[in-house]
Amino acid sequence: MELDAISLILLALAIPASFIVSAAAGLGGSLILVPAMMMAIGTKEGIAVAALLLACNNVAKVTVYRKTLPWRASGAVIIAVLLGTALGATLMLKLPELWIRYAVALVIVVTLVWEFSPYHRAKKAWGVGLAFCSGATSGISGTSGPLKGVALRSLQLERFYFVGAASLVSLVGDTTKAVVFSQSGLLQIEHLVLAGTLVLVMAGCTLLGRTINRKLGERWYSVLFWTVMGGYILRLVT
Secondary structure, eight states, X not given: OOOOHHHHHHHHHHHHHHHHHHHHHSSOHHHHHHHHHHHHHOXXXXXXXXXXXXXXXXXXXXXXXXXXXOHHHHHHHHHHHHHHHHHHHHHHXXXXXXXXXXXXXXXXXXXXXXHTSTTOXXXXXXXXXXXXXXXXXXXXXXXOTHHHHHHHHTTOOOHHHHHHHHHHHHHHHXXXXXXXXXXXXXXXXHHHHHHHHTHHHHHHHHHHHHHHHHHSOHHHHHHHHHHHHHHHHHHHHO
């Protein structure tokens, strides 16, 4: 995995940023890391490596939020995400790379529109179905967009339990993708070594993200987050 200087700088910024955002909001890290990895090392390999890094980082998130993990409340959503992700990741291996690039861009754009709309809450009855769709979307494009957030909001959890549920669901989804991609040969030993070297970064960024979660309002996260996403969207579609 040879990288030029620009790619190294991009990943040096995107990797910790994705970990911090993910720990602060419970989800959203893939929307930063997946496009960055795709630009740096290619479409399918980028999605695979991002899944591996995010799966490892989600271990840190679950550890940090261990006191607010709603296992029972989020159980059905977790199973639905697992099944959907396995299906989506398998389909991703068979799709043309150009289709995947535009799938990622489309999911990010739809997420942006949905996040700032007044209609992004779902009834609990829709949660499991949306969770399955979010897993399938995540498997194909590397990121689930608005669907995972909508599915989790349907559980009507208190803020820290919402982040705990998001961490559990993300751990299951990203781990499932990493397993599927490793079996297909997309993930190599060098990628595992990369994940190992980032353990301390993951721990530090997760603690920082939790601190941000406690001190700042969600709206400020969204402003910064979507400013970054706007730049990635332009890069992906050009």
